[in-house]
Amino acid sequence: MKLPPFTCKAGCSARCSAGPVPFSNGERERIDVTFPDLEWLPWGDEWLLLEAVKTFRCPLLVDGRCSAHEIRPMACRLYGVVDAPQMRCKRGGKPSRLISEAEARRLMRRRED
Ligand code: SF4
Numbered sequence: 508m509k510l511p512p513f514t515c516k517a518g519c520s521a522r523c524s525a526g527p528v529p530f531s532n533g534e535r536e537r538i539d540v541t542f543p544d545l546e547w548l549p550w551g552d553e554w555l556l557l558e559a560v561k562t563f564r565c566p567l568l569v570d571g572r573c574s575a576h577e578i579r580p581m582a583c584r585l586y587g588v589v590d591a592p593q594m595r596c597k598r599g600g601k602p603s604r605l606i607s608e609a610e611a612r613r614l615m616r617r618r619e620d
Pocket residue numbers: 522523524528565566567568569572573574575576579580583
């Protein structure tokens with residue numbers, strides 16, 4: 508299943524300042540290639556960015572934009588497209604269709620490692 512296309516409103520960082528997002532091992536490895544100096548905290552089988560845990564703001568957010576947009580994790584890609592109050596775009600952005608929470612959970616499980 509592919510995610511419905513969804514374009515965030517320019518300059519919106521609602522997801523990025525709402526607490527840490529989980530990264531799978533593969534998602535972390537991709538980020539580490541470009542951003543090798545980030546500090547990570549293990550969280551079950553996943554990883555959290557230490558600064559996001561401490562400040563509730565993702566350190567990859569630079570000048571109001573995601574500096575890792577092309578390689579951002581699934582948890583970020585799901586924001587705005589899941590039919591759940593906490594995942595809806597707060598600026599009225601809408602994808603072509605919303606996916607269910609069950610579909611979102613399946614996509615999270617299917618991430619590489
Ligand atoms: S990885 Fe990018 S989109 Fe995800 S929370 Fe961090 S800055 Fe925001």
